[in-house]
Amino acid sequence: MIEGPIIKNTTSILVSARRTYADIFFPFIPDTDLQKSYLYFYDLNLKITHQLNSRNRFFLSGYLGRDRFGQKKLSDFGFGNKAVSLRWNSQLSGILMSNVTAYFTDYSYDLNSNINDRKYFWQSEIKDLGANIDFNLYPNPNNEFRFGITSTYHTIDPIRAWIEGDTASSSFPSLINHSLEHGIYASHQLKITQDFTLKYGLRLSIFQNIGKTVQNYFDENYNYTHTTTYPAGKIYHTYTGWESRLGLNYVLNDNMSIKASYARTYQYLQLASNSNGGMPLDYWFAASPNIKPQQSDQYAIGLLRNISKFASEFSVELFYKDMNHVIDFKDHAQLLFNDRLEGDVRVGTAYSYGVEVLLRKNEGHLNGWISYTYARAKRKIPEINAGKEYPAPYDKPHNVYVVLNYDFTRFTSLSASWIYATGTPVTLPVGSFKYGNDLLPIYGGRNESRMRDYHRLDLSLTIKSKEKYLNNRVETEWVFAMYNAYGRHNDWMINFLNEDENGSQYKVAERWYLPFVFFPSVTLNVKF
Numbered sequence: 001m002i003e004g005p006i007i008k009n010t011t012s013i014l015v016s017a018r019r020t021y022a023d024i025f026f027p028f029i030p031d032t033d034l035q036k037s038y039l040y041f042y043d044l045n046l047k048i049t050h051q052l053n054s055r056n057r058f059f060l061s062g063y064l065g066r067d068r069f070g071q072k073k074l075s076d077f078g079f080g081n082k083a084v085s086l087r088w089n090s091q092l093s094g095i096l097m098s099n100v101t102a103y104f105t106d107y108s109y110d111l112n113s114n115i116n117d118r119k120y121f122w123q124s125e126i127k128d129l130g131a132n133i134d135f136n137l138y139p140n141p142n143n144e145f146r147f148g149i150t151s152t153y154h155t156i157d158p159i160r161a162w163i164e165g166d167t168a169s170s171s172f173p174s175l176i177n178h179s180l181e182h183g184i185y186a187s188h189q190l191k192i193t194q195d196f197t198l199k200y201g202l203r204l205s206i207f208q209n210i211g212k213t214v215q216n217y218f219d220e221n222y223n224y225t226h227t228t229t230y231p232a233g234k235i236y237h238t239y240t241g242w243e244s245r246l247g248l249n250y251v252l253n254d255n256m257s258i259k260a261s262y263a264r265t266y267q268y269l270q271l272a273s274n275s276n277g278g279m280p281l282d283y284w285f286a287a288s289p290n291i292k293p294q295q296s297d298q299y300a301i302g303l304l305r306n307i308s309k310f311a312s313e314f315s316v317e318l319f320y321k322d323m324n325h326v327i328d329f330k331d332h333a334q335l336l337f338n339d340r341l342e343g344d345v346r347v348g349t350a351y352s353y354g355v356e357v358l359l360r361k362n363e364g365h366l367n368g369w370i371s372y373t374y375a376r377a378k379r380k381i382p383e384i385n386a387g388k389e390y391p392a393p394y395d396k397p398h399n400v401y402v403v404l405n406y407d408f409t410r411f412t413s414l415s416a417s418w419i420y421a422t423g424t425p426v427t428l429p430v431g432s433f434k435y436g437n438d439l440l441p442i443y444g445g446r447n448e449s450r451m452r453d454y455h456r457l458d459l460s461l462t463i464k465s466k467e468k469y470l471n472n473r474v475e476t477e478w479v480f481a482m483y484n485a486y487g488r489h490n491d492w493m494i495n496f497l498n499e500d501e502n503g504s505q506y507k508v509a510e511r512w513y514l515p516f517v518f519f520p521s522v523t524l525n526v527k528f
Helices: 024-027
Strands: 002-007 011-019 038-055 057-069 075-090 096-115 118-141 142-165 169-170 177-191 197-210 213-218 224-230 234-253 254-266 267-271 282-286 294-307 312-328 345-361 365-379 398-407 410-421 428-433 438-441 453-463 475-483 495-498 507-512 519-527
Touching: 024 038, 118 282, 142 282, 177 234, 197 213, 267 312
Parallel strands: none
Antiparallel strands: 002 011, 011 038, 038 057, 057 075, 075 096, 096 118, 118 142, 142 169, 142 177, 177 197, 197 234, 213 224, 234 254, 254 294, 267 282, 294 312, 312 345, 345 365, 365 398, 398 410, 410 453, 428 438, 453 475, 475 519, 495 507
C-alpha cells in the first residue's frame, strides 16, 4: 500500500494490493491430492482525491478482488467483486452540502467440476449501474435535514450453466433479468432539548422490471401457465413502497443514554440458497410478477453507559424484526437446469430477535473490547418443512468477539482476537432408499442440523522503530502475526457417502477446510 500526494495540496492517491501465499507451499505437501490444489485470494484498491477549490472535491474509488480454490483438472470455485465510483462533494453554501455519486458494481461466482469424463460449469453474476444525489442542510445547530434521490439499473444473471462431454454439450436457458430501482427520501434530525434528539424520515421506493427478458408466469398453485418475451426497454411490472424511519435518543446523565428506533424497509432483491452440507449454490431473485418484495419492520432499544473510572463504555441493545414475503426453495426443488426456477420458490414469513452486548476499554496499557450477540432467525413457509417453523440459513444463536491489545511500551504491543460463532444451519441426509439402480438420499427437516461451531484465535506482535531515519523522515513498523493460532479445523463443506448399497445411513466422508491449520505472516510498514 502506498499513499501520498500527486499534486501538492490538491490531489492525492492511495493504491494497495495483496495476495495470499499459502498455495505456493502445496507442492511440498506429502498428500498428492493437496499437491494438485490451489487456494488464494487477491484484491486491489485505488482511491484518488482531488480538491478543485475550497468548496469542491472529487473522489474516485476502485476495487477488484477474487477468491479462488480447487484442484487442477478436477474442480474449481471462485467468487469476487469489481467496483468503481466517482463522488463529487460540494459546499453549496454555508448551510447546504451536496454529494453526487455515480457507481458500477459487479459480483460473480463460478464453479466447475469433472465427473465421469463430463465437465459441469456454473456461473452467476449481478451488475449494478447507478447514481445518487444527496443533500445535507444545516440551518442551525439544532436541525439537520437530509434529502435526495437514487436510481440503480440491475442486471441479474442468476444461472448460466452448461455441460461439456466427449461427444456432446448441453446448456441451460438464459434467465437474465433487468430491473430499475429508485428511491426518493427526506429525513430530519431535531435536537428538541440538550438531552433529547428526535430523528424521523420517509422514503418512497420504486422497483420496475424491464426488458429485454423472458418472463414465466405461474398460477396461485405455482403451476406454469405461459411465457411472455418483453423487448428491450419495456417496463412490464412495477412495485412501490413507503419506508418510514423513527429514532429517539435521550441522555439521562453525563454517563448514560438510551435510544430507540423503528424502521420499515422493502427488499427487492432476495437470496435463496440450497442448504445441504455440500457446495452452497446461491440464487438471486429480483421482485417480479411471481415474487413480491420482502417487507420488514424492525424495532430496537438500547442503553449506553460510560464508565469514566476505567475509561470504558458498556452498551446493550435488543432488537426484533418481522418479515413478510420471504422466499425459499420448496422441498425437493429442481435446482439444476431448471428454466422455470421461480415456480420452485415458495413464500412465507420470518422473524428474528436478539440482544447485543458490548464492553469496550479505550485507554491504558490493556485495551480492547468484548462483544456477545444472541440472535435467532426463523422462517415459516406453508409448503416447506411440512409447514413447521425452521431456522433461517443465517440463524447463528451465539456470536462472541474478544479483541485485546497490550502496549508494553510506546513501541511494542501484543494483540489477540478470538472469534466464536454457532455453526450454520444445514439440511443433511439421514437415510437412503433404492430407486431402480440408484441409491438416493433421504434428507432430514429443513435446516435442522448444523455445521460444527466456528472459532479461531489470531495473534500479532507489533514492533515500531524507536528512531526515524533519513533526516527523521522515515519510520518503520514490523508486524509478526499468526492466523488461527491453535489450528482449529473450521468446516466449509461436508461430503457424505453411503458405502453399503443396502444400508440406510449416510456418513461423513470428507470435511473441507483450509489445508493449513494456521497461517504465519510478517509485515513491514514504512512511513515517509
